[in-house]
Amino acid sequence: MGDFPRPGTESVERSLDSTLESVDHAEDLAVGLARRAGFDEEDLMKIGLAVRESMVNAVVHGNRYSAKKKVRFSASVSGRRFMVRIADEGEGFDYTHLPDPLAPDNLLRTSGRGIFLIRSFMDDFQARRLDPGGTEVTLVKFVVSK
Amino acid sequence: MSVKLSTRQVGDVSVVDVAGRITLGEGSSALRESLRDMVSKNRKKILLNLGEVSYIDSSGIGELVSGFTTVTNSGGQLKLLNLNKRVKDLLQITKLYTVFDVHDDEAGAIRSFA
Numbered sequence: 657m658g659d660f661p662r663p664g665t666e667s668v669e670r671s672l673d674s675t676l677e678s679v680d681h682a683e684d685l686a687v688g689l690a691r692r693a694g695f696d697e698e699d700l701m702k703i704g705l706a707v708r709e710s711m712v713n714a715v716v717h718g719n720r721y722s723a724k725k726k727v728r729f730s731a732s733v734s735g736r737r738f739m740v741r742i743a744d745e746g747e748g749f750d751y752t753h754l755p756d757p758l759a760p761d762n763l764l765r766t767s768g769r770g771i772f773l774i775r776s777f778m779d780d781f782q783a784r785r786l787d788p789g790g791t792e793v794t795l796v797k798f799v800v801s802k
Numbered sequence: 803m804s805v806k807l808s809t810r811q812v813g814d815v816s817v818v819d820v821a822g823r824i825t826l827g828e829g830s831s832a833l834r835e836s837l838r839d840m841v842s843k844n845r846k847k848i849l850l851n852l853g854e855v856s857y858i859d860s861s862g863i864g865e866l867v868s869g870f871t872t873v874t875n876s877g878g879q880l881k882l883l884n885l886n887k888r889v890k891d892l893l894q895i896t897k898l899y900t901v902f903d904v905h906d907d908e909a910g911a912i913r914s915f916a
Contacts, residue, residue: 676826679826701888705859708859716826757896764867764870764871764901765867766865766868767860767861767864769896770860772896773860773896776895
C-alpha cells in the first residue's frame with residue numbers, strides 16, 4: 657500500500673539538540689498538529705505546556721544540555737487520539753517516587769510541579785526507562801467534541 | 803517575545819509591570835534578578851502586575867514562589883495583580899492561588915499594603 661497516511665492521521669518526528677530552542681520547536685510542532693486535529697484553544701494551551709514541561713525534563717534533567725545527546729520527539733494524531741513521545745539519552749529518571757507538590761510542606765518549593773502539570777493536562781502519561789540509557793515519556797490526549 | 807520588566811514607584815509600593823513569557827531561561831532569570839535587586843535595595847512592598855504575561859511554565863511558577871519567599875523572608879510583602887485566566891488557572895491547580903495575595907484592581911492592591 658505504500659507510506660501514504662490514512663485519512664485522519666498525521667505524524668511528525670524529529671531528532672533535536674539538547675537546547676531550550678528545541679523546547680520551543682517541539683512545543684510549536686505539537687501545538688500545530690493538535691490544532692489541525694481539532695483541539696480548542698484551552699486544550700492547545702494544556703498540550704503546549706505539557707510538551708514544554710516534558711521537553712525541559714529531557715533537555716535539562718535528562719541530557720543536561722549535552723551537545724552529544726539528542727532528544728527524540730514524535731507527535732501523531734490518529735482519529736481522536738493525539739500522542740506525543742519524547743525520549744532523552746540521560747541516566748534515566750524514576751517517575752514513580754515524586755513528592756506531591758500539593759502537600760502543605762511542598763507548596764513553597766520552587767520546583768517539582770512539571771510532572772504534576774503534565775498529568776493534570778493530558779489524558780494519559782506514561783514513562784519508561786530505555787535500554788541502554790535514557791527515559792521515554794508518552795503523552796496522550798483525546799479530541800473531545802464540544 | 804521573552805519577558806519585559808519595568809518598575810514604577812507608587813508611594814512606597816514598587817509596581818513591577820511584567821509582559822511576555824515567564825519560562826525557563828531568560829524569562830524566569832530576569833524576574834528573579836529583578837526581585838533580588840529590589841530586596842537588596844530594601845524595597846519592602848512589591849506588587850507584580852502580571853496582566854501582560856502571555857505564558858508561564860512550571861519554572862516561572864517556581865520563580866514566583868521563590869520571589870515570594872525571598873521578599874517575605876526579608877520582612878517585605880509581595881502581591882500579585884491582574885492575573886489572566888491562564889496564570890490564574892495554573893496557580894489554582896497548583897494550590898498557590900491562596901498562598902499569594904491576589905488583586906484585580908491596582909488602587910486597591912496599593913492600599914492593601916498599608
